[in-house]
Amino acid sequence: MEVPILKQGxxxxxxxxxxxNDADLRFLRDNLVERVGKMRAxxxxxxxxxxxxxxxxxxxxxxxxxxxxxxxxxxxxxxGIQPEVAFAMVQLGLMLExxxxxxxxxxxxxxxxxxxxxxxxxxxxxxx
Amino acid sequence: xxxEEAVAVLEEREERIAILSDSDVVRARxxxxxxxxxxxxxxxxxxxxxxxxxxxARNIVLYARTGEVRVDALKAxxxxxxxxxxxxxxxxxxxxxxxxxxGFSTSGGLGLGLPGVRRLMDEMxxxxxxxxxxxxxxxKWLR
Numbered sequence: 001m002e003v004p005i006l007k008q009g010x011x012x013x014x015x016x017x018x019x020x021n022d023a024d025l026r027f028l029r030d031n032l033v034e035r036v037g038k039m040r041a042x043x044x045x046x047x048x049x050x051x052x053x054x055x056x057x058x059x060x061x062x063x064x065x066x067x068x069x070x071x072x073x074x075x076x077x078x079x080g081i082q083p084e085v086a087f088a089m090v091q092l093g094l095m096l097e098x099x100x101x102x103x104x105x106x107x108x109x110x111x112x113x114x115x116x117x118x119x120x121x122x123x124x125x126x127x128x
Numbered sequence: 129x130x131x132e133e134a135v136a137v138l139e140e141r142e143e144r145i146a147i148l149s150d151s152d153v154v155r156a157r158x159x160x161x162x163x164x165x166x167x168x169x170x171x172x173x174x175x176x177x178x179x180x181x182x183x184x185a186r187n188i189v190l191y192a193r194t195g196e197v198r199v200d201a202l203k204a205x206x207x208x209x210x211x212x213x214x215x216x217x218x219x220x221x222x223x224x225x226x227x228x229x230x231g232f233s234t235s236g237g238l239g240l241g242l243p244g245v246r247r248l249m250d251e252m253x254x255x256x257x258x259x260x261x262x263x264x265x266x267x268k269w270l271r
Contacts, residue, residue, distance in 0.1 A: 019158065022150035052175060053157055055182035056241055084175035092179065092244035 003028045005035060010042040011112055012074075013105070016050050025061040032065055036074045043112035044069050047105055049080030059094040066099040075115050077101065079108035136267075138211065139201035141166075145185075147195045147216075153185040156197040160212065167201050167210055168270055177210060177268055180248040183241050184214035184264055192218020192261065202267065209269040212249070217261035224254050 001024055006013045012035055014028060032044055046062060048054065054062075066076040077100040081089070089095075102108040143163060145156040161178040169177065181197060188195035195216030202209040221227050230243045242264070246252040249266040256262040 019154045021154045052161070053178045053182055055153075055157075055179055055186060056244075057186060082175075084172040087172055088175045088179040088248060091176065091247040092183070092241055 003031075005031065007039055007041070008109075010040075010116070011045060011109065012036065012039065012041045012043070013045045013047065015047045018050060019053070020051075020058065022057055025058055029061055029065045029068070032076075033068045033072060036069050036072045041074050042116060044074050044076040045105065045108040045112070046076065046078050047080050047108075048078060048085075049082070049104070051080075051085060052082070054081065054085050054089055054094065056092065056094060059089060059096060063096055063099050066096075075100065075112060077108045077111050079104050136202050136204035136211075139203060142198060142200040145197045145199075147185050147188045147197055147214075150186075150189050153182055153189060156185040157182040160197070160199045160210075163199050163201065164210055164268075167208060169210070169268070173268065173271075176248045177212070180245045180266060180268075181212055181214075183245050183248075184212065184266070187242075187262075187264075188214060188216045188218070192216035195261075207269050209250075209267050212264075212266045212268075214264045214266075215261070220258040220260055221254065221256040221262055222258065224256050228254065 001018050001020060003014050003016050012032065014032060035041065036044065046065065062078055069076045078096065079102045081101060100111060102111050141163065143159050145152060145159055147156060157178040160181040161174050164174045164177045185197050195214065198213040200211045202211050227242050242254065245266065249268045252264065252266040254262065254264050
């Protein structure tokens with residue numbers, strides 16, 4: 001099941017629609033990392049609202065996506081982790097360390113905008 | 129064998145899912161989840177059970193390549209529950225004790241999260257013979 005990736009301004013939005021197997025997850029990872037360059041994206045949102053299970057492989061792949069896109073110059077934020085999914089993840093010790101998360105798509109976009117503002121401000125202040 | 133195990137009765141709602149590739153991991157947890165729902169588990173418990181099945185099936189793919197996940201409804205001492213059995217004929221677990229220690233995981237969060245699976249379920253038993261395979265039996269009870 002391929003995950004549709006939309007472009008909205010400087011951001012890419014990947015909306016997971018149904019359960020993903022390992023191959024789907026790897027495809028999503030490679031696709032996002034490539035498109036960050038092709039579309040010159042500054043941020044990536046992965047919406048996992050539709051996922052009812054996040055196991056160790058899914059969690060690790062999302063973390064890889066966040067770290068790989070960051071190395072390519074884009075921030076990733078994972079949105080829509082459901083309460084029961086969060087509970088199961090904590091029981092398994094899957095904390096998504098170093099990965100930004102937000103409640104939903106709206107909050108995710110807000111997070112990326114704030115990040116961009118902060119980066120722009122920092123760049124301006126560095127100019128003497 | 130504990131007294132409880134002796135009186136646990138399967139409800140003959142068994143489903144067997146052959147695990148041959150990573151797509152079967154998804155199928156196994158979906159079949160398990162719908163059985164858990166029909167037994168009456170809450171949304172949260174369904175997610176815990178489905179996640180446990182996902183990890184157990186993933187261990188099969190990672191370490192034994194092929195195997196089987198079996199799920200069934202359980203009744204024991206007036207309690208209702210669910211049984212999950214993951215069986216393979218892979219290389220077996222070298223040190224079961226160690227594999228059950230909290231925090232033990234090979235390859236950084238990639239499979240063999242047995243302590244995690246135990247936290248997701250209420251009971252878990254691991255039988256493994258080197259070169260012969262592994263059977264993980266887990267149960268969760270309705271609260």
